[in-house]
Amino acid sequence: MLGIIGAMNEEVELLLADLDTRGLDGPAQLSFPGVTLHRGRLDGVDVLVTVGGIGKVNAAMTTTYLLVSGASRVVFTGVAGGVHPQLRVGDIVVSTDCVQHDVDVTPLGYPLGEIPGETLAWPADGTLQALALEAAHEVPDVNVTGGRVVSGDVFVASPDKVRWLWETFGAACAEMEGAAVAQVCARHGVPFVVIRSVSDTADGGANVDYREFMPRVARHAKQVVRGMTRRI
Ligand code: ADE
Numbered sequence: 591m592l593g594i595i596g597a598m599n600e601e602v603e604l605l606l607a608d609l610d611t612r613g614l615d616g617p618a619q620l621s622f623p624g625v626t627l628h629r630g631r632l633d634g635v636d637v638l639v640t641v642g643g644i645g646k647v648n649a650a651m652t653t654t655y656l657l658v659s660g661a662s663r664v665v666f667t668g669v670a671g672g673v674h675p676q677l678r679v680g681d682i683v684v685s686t687d688c689v690q691h692d693v694d695v696t697p698l699g700y701p702l703g704e705i706p707g708e709t710l711a712w713p714a715d716g717t718l719q720a721l722a723l724e725a726a727h728e729v730p731d732v733n734v735t736g737g738r739v740v741s742g743d744v745f746v747a748s749p750d751k752v753r754w755l756w757e758t759f760g761a762a763c764a765e766m767e768g769a770a771v772a773q774v775c776a777r778h779g780v781p782f783v784v785i786r787s788v789s790d791t792a793d794g795g796a797n798v799d800y801r802e803f804m805p806r807v808a809r810h811a812k813q814v815v816r817g818m819t820r821r822i
Pocket of ligand 1: 669670671672744745746747764765766789790791792793796800
């Protein structure tokens with residue numbers, strides 16, 4: 591079963607509208623404290639779709655619910671701030687790996703971003719990555735790239751921070767959930783990939799661009815997920 595998470599309603603409601611719930615055995619929804627998982631099929635693929643909420647804690651919690659409910663691979667879909675200098679609003683990033691940019695245990699000798707006892711970067715599954723890249727290339731008029739997705743409980747809106755993320759981590763884009771999903775999936779040995787459409791370039795105008803472009807680019811992310819379910 592494929593688990594699909596988006597952080598916000600806008601990112602998930604387009605997929606929920608397409609969900610085929612005919613002939614399900616059992617309930618169409620699974621409820622956990624603060625989280626609802628929607629069961630159904632997309633293009634004949636059994637899926638669990640959910641709005642995970644914003645930030646790493648919500649993402650980790652929701653991912654755990656998905657995995658204990660039977661998801662055997664996970665796709666996270668949504669929007670992000672572009673960090674790679676060539677990324678523009680609307681472009682799509684498929685994760686090669688994920689890092690938590692707000693983790694700092696450097697006083698104890700660990701590299702920035704690394705949680706003691708864990709890896710610095712959680713690699714995405716190769717098969718899901720390839721599927722996502724193929725599907726993303728079908729979205730008209732956007733550039734598609736594979737790259738590192740960095741996550742933190744921070745809405746990035748400053749050129750200095752963007753430069754820092756680029757120079758420190760080689761980040762392609764910054765968001766607030768992907769690496770938490772990655773960490774939980776890795777713990778469970780479950781493959782994952784993060785797909786992000788660029789809603790802003792994480793600079794001084796990020797808040798304005800985000801509000802303006804978010805609904806449009808969320809549609810791109812949805813198109814990519816459907817492109818994937820058509821291929822699975
Ligand atoms: N999601 C979309 N834009 C973002 C930004 N600039 N920072 C963090 N998360 C985001």
